[in-house]
Amino acid sequence: MKEFDGTIIVERNDSELISVRLGDDIVLMNTNNGNYIGMNAIGCDIWQLLTAPLSLDEIVCQIVNMYEVDEQYGKDKVQHFLQRMLECKVILESNNNYLSAQ
Secondary structure (H helix, E strand, O other): OOOOOOOOEEEEOHHHEEEEEEOOEEEEEEOOOOOEEEEOHHHHHHHHHOOOOEEHHHHHHHHHHHHOOOHHHHHHHHHHHHHHHHHOOOEEEOOOOOOOOO
């Protein structure tokens, strides 16, 4: 798995997805291929953060604060989650060079 630079910016691939909330979880369906992806509560929190493009560092900072976990642990888990979501085309690397933390 490729390691992300903390400044990579990702955003939702909303144009190809339909999302439905089921309790604390979210289920996404890719409208191009019909594949389904389920997200647990932490995945849902990341999904909600991505209503605007964010960098890996920004996502990690917010998740670490929400869940009060060690920064390196949070970064490893968020990076793994984002990598999987990129592979499934649920999120995309943004062409937007703007970092909201400026």
